[in-house]
Amino acid sequence: MKGHPELAEKFLQDESRTNWHDETLWWVRSKRDAVASEIKDWEKLRDAASQIKEDTLSNLDEYLLEFEQNALKNGIKVHWAADAREHNEIVLQVLKSKDAWQLVKSKSMLTEECGLNDFLEDHGIEVIESDLGERIIQWMKQTPSHIVMPAIHLKKKDIGKVFSEKLHIRETEDPVKLTEFARIHLRNYFMNTKVALTGVNFAVADSGTFVVCTNEGNADMGVHMADVHIASMGIEKLIPKIEHLGVFLRLLARSATGQPITAYTSHFRKPGKGKEIHLILVDNGRSEILGKSHFWHSLKCIRCGACMNTCPIFRKTGGHSYDYIIPGPIGAILAPHRDPIKYGSLPFASSLCGSCAAVCPVKIDIDKQLYAWRQELTGEKSSLPVSFMGYVLKKPGLFNMGSKGLSILQKLIPWMIDRFFKSYTRGRELPKVPGQTFKDWYKKHT
Amino acid sequence: MKIGLFIPCYINQYYPGVGIATLKLLQKHGFEVDYPTGQTCCGQPLANSGYERYTHYAINHFFTLFRKYDVIVSPSASCILFVKEHLKFQPGHHQKIQELSDFLVEQGLTDYSGTSFPKKVGVLQSCHGLRGLHLGSSTEIVGENGDSTIVKLLHNVSDIQLIGLDRPDDCCGFGGTFSVKEPALSVKMGNDRLDDFIRNGAEVITGTDMSCLMHLEGVIKKQRMPLEVMHFSEIICQE
Numbered sequence: 001m002k003g004h005p006e007l008a009e010k011f012l013q014d015e016s017r018t019n020w021h022d023e024t025l026w027w028v029r030s031k032r033d034a035v036a037s038e039i040k041d042w043e044k045l046r047d048a049a050s051q052i053k054e055d056t057l058s059n060l061d062e063y064l065l066e067f068e069q070n071a072l073k074n075g076i077k078v079h080w081a082a083d084a085r086e087h088n089e090i091v092l093q094v095l096k097s098k099d100a101w102q103l104v105k106s107k108s109m110l111t112e113e114c115g116l117n118d119f120l121e122d123h124g125i126e127v128i129e130s131d132l133g134e135r136i137i138q139w140m141k142q143t144p145s146h147i148v149m150p151a152i153h154l155k156k157k158d159i160g161k162v163f164s165e166k167l168h169i170r171e172t173e174d175p176v177k178l179t180e181f182a183r184i185h186l187r188n189y190f191m192n193t194k195v196a197l198t199g200v201n202f203a204v205a206d207s208g209t210f211v212v213c214t215n216e217g218n219a220d221m222g223v224h225m226a227d228v229h230i231a232s233m234g235i236e237k238l239i240p241k242i243e244h245l246g247v248f249l250r251l252l253a254r255s256a257t258g259q260p261i262t263a264y265t266s267h268f269r270k271p272g273k274g275k276e277i278h279l280i281l282v283d284n285g286r287s288e289i290l291g292k293s294h295f296w297h298s299l300k301c302i303r304c305g306a307c308m309n310t311c312p313i314f315r316k317t318g319g320h321s322y323d324y325i326i327p328g329p330i331g332a333i334l335a336p337h338r339d340p341i342k343y344g345s346l347p348f349a350s351s352l353c354g355s356c357a358a359v360c361p362v363k364i365d366i367d368k369q370l371y372a373w374r375q376e377l378t379g380e381k382s383s384l385p386v387s388f389m390g391y392v393l394k395k396p397g398l399f400n401m402g403s404k405g406l407s408i409l410q411k412l413i414p415w416m417i418d419r420f421f422k423s424y425t426r427g428r429e430l431p432k433v434p435g436q437t438f439k440d441w442y443k444k445h446t
Numbered sequence: 447m448k449i450g451l452f453i454p455c456y457i458n459q460y461y462p463g464v465g466i467a468t469l470k471l472l473q474k475h476g477f478e479v480d481y482p483t484g485q486t487c488c489g490q491p492l493a494n495s496g497y498e499r500y501t502h503y504a505i506n507h508f509f510t511l512f513r514k515y516d517v518i519v520s521p522s523a524s525c526i527l528f529v530k531e532h533l534k535f536q537p538g539h540h541q542k543i544q545e546l547s548d549f550l551v552e553q554g555l556t557d558y559s560g561t562s563f564p565k566k567v568g569v570l571q572s573c574h575g576l577r578g579l580h581l582g583s584s585t586e587i588v589g590e591n592g593d594s595t596i597v598k599l600l601h602n603v604s605d606i607q608l609i610g611l612d613r614p615d616d617c618c619g620f621g622g623t624f625s626v627k628e629p630a631l632s633v634k635m636g637n638d639r640l641d642d643f644i645r646n647g648a649e650v651i652t653g654t655d656m657s658c659l660m661h662l663e664g665v666i667k668k669q670r671m672p673l674e675v676m677h678f679s680e681i682i683c684q685e
Contacts, residue, residue, distance in 0.1 A: 004628070005627060005628045005629075005630070005631070008630060008631045009630040012634055018634070033585060033586070037589075039588070040589070042588035043587065310586065312616055316631060316635065316638070348623075348624070348628075349627075349628060350621070350624065351617050351620065351621025351622075351624045351632075351635070352494065352573070352574075353577070353617035353621070354574075355577070355584075355586060355617070357577075358584050358587060371493075371494070374495065374496035376496075377496055378495070378497055379496075383500075386495075386497045389500070390492055390500030390501060390503045391500075391503050393487050393489055393501075393503050393504035393507060394486070394506065395486075396483075396484040396486055406459075407459065424625060424626050425664075427633030427636075427664075428625075428636070428661065428664030429664045430664065431461070431663065434461075434462050437458050437459055438453050438457065438458040438461075438462035438464075438466065439453075439458055439483055441462050441465075441466060442469070442481050442483065443483065446481075
């Protein structure tokens with residue numbers, strides 16, 4: 001099983017691509033800085049958002065019921081799914097009830113989490129991702145490498161190639177032409193689909209409404225043409241009041257892509273005449289996280305991806321090096337809840353620089369949670385060597401002897417020490433051993 | 447005010463000059479400084495590896511050694527952050543725990559115009575000092591734009607030329623045990639930081655954390671880059 005270090009090293013082998021990836025994401029981070037700084041009270045907004053989310057999560061049961069009640073009043077059909085399987089079954093049942101064999105989707109990380117596409121395809125349903133990035137990824141049989149910019153790891157050339165293969169057009173890197181072809185290609189599906197699915201950015205308890213934010217308008221194209229709109233949302237996507245929405249909408253796009261607001265912010269209240277809206281509330285492990293001290297704060301996440309754009313590890317090793325649906329710093333604290341063994345290397349894939357927590361619009365203490373995960377992941381086993389090392393730290397005599405010993409060895413057989421510390425010395429030199437330690441000098445001079 | 451000088455293990459072992467400069471600097475300013483010789487390591491490497499539960503030996507030992515001082519000062523932001531966050535749970539803990547530049551700025555001791563350092567110097571804002579101890583303004587935070595403590599100390603050193611960077615607070619890639627767990631990435635991060643310094647004309651890289659500088663120095667030497675690293679105390683307190 002490959003952990004983050006191995007996958008990272010593989011990504012790093014192509015240095016020019018690594019640099020390009022790093023610069024692309026840094027550019028997004030810089031755009032975020034520029035638009036965020038236009039808002040004088042940005043930090044107050046972050047505080048407000050964090051507090052609203054903490055209140056929501058602390059009273060989630062009540063807010064969920066309030067939301068359900070109001071959504072039902074609006075004529076939305078509400079479903080509850082305890083896990084991914086239940087969610088997928090609900091989607092399939094809705095499709096079957098409409099005799100639909102096709103589903104047009106807009107971007108939804110939750111459906112990625114639930115493995116919806118594979119499930120539906122196994123049941124003979126054709127799934128069409130209508131977000132351009134997602135469509136490209138779907139064509140290439142890959143997974144998104146970023147939650148907001150799913151195809152950010154691909155260059156124009158890669159995209160031109162897949163377009164040429166799938167749409168039988170002459171290969172081009174011209175984004176205007178590529179978008180035009182995508183438009184023609186997707187429009188056919190929009191016109192003919194019976195059922196369309198979207199994610200949910202925010203659901204509002206006191207109004208029973210929900211909001212979907214996109215830049216391409218594809219979510220709207222899908223649901224307005226279709227008879228049935230399925231909206232899948234994680235239970236943590238709730239906010240209590242409609243007046244809270246402004247706080248989050250101001251933060252979301254600015255943090256995500258450096259835009260003041262997404263091109264489309266669509267509010268859904270009730271189905272149109274003769275149409276249906278099915279909203280699926282998905283738990284899939286969220287209530288378990290909610291019950292864990294330290295970790296429940298991760299549920300405040302509004303999936304803006306700012307922590308990825310700022311993270312040097314993400315920028316330089318790509319989203320796929322995390323090998324989890326949600327990559328980057330937030331992924332590294334969510335993934336181990338799913339599988340602490342498979343994703344055990346992720347909390348260690350961090351220098352704990354703290355930039356993620358500093359950009360997070362809802363102030364999730366990501367670096368502190370990475371640290372807490374490290375304690376948790378080693379917690380099962382007691383380690384005698386480490387315990388001994390810990391003990392030595394209260395024994396200055398022993399500690400000094402060890403340090404002196406290392407210095408002597410480093411002077412006598414430097415090559416052996418180099419080999420012993422080879423993961424450090426492969427790309428770096430160890431510092432030289434000086435004539436005396438500070439302690440020795442101090443003793444001589446006092 | 448009695449100062450207890452905390453010299454982190456790797457500074458003691460590899461960079462005694464930084465310890466000496468720190469001590470002399472504090473003494474020059476007339477402080478009563480004591481260096482408890484029984485000090486070992488604060489335990490941070492264990493904790494960051496996921497073994498915080500074995501650091502109580504180190505923390506208790508540290509507290510016993512330093513309990514009689516009013517202020518604990520150290521030339522290493524990262525170790526200070528760790529000690530600060532762990533000592534606060536010790537009953538009877540009242541000491542102020544400060545990184546050296548933070549201490550000097552707070553005491554108003556920022557005039558080093560008598561010292562000359564005719565070089566182009568770039569400042570490495572170490573992450574724990576910056577985002578943990580708030581020794582400067584982070585680029586992520588809106589509305590923060592004051593000078594960092596280290597710039598306040600260096601800006602009037604004679605003949606010094608402080609250079610700007612394209613990414614003033616991107617991580618250098620050291621991260622303690624991270625440098626060993628993810629060596630390829632850690633070195634790449636180091637290389638990218640160094641490129642930024644070189645691109646902007648730095649001859650010397652300085653900072654509040656010798657550990658980050660140690661990592662960068664390792665990369666510099668391996669690749670024979672035209673750069674050197676120096677802890678800021680060695681710039682403002684030259685022999």
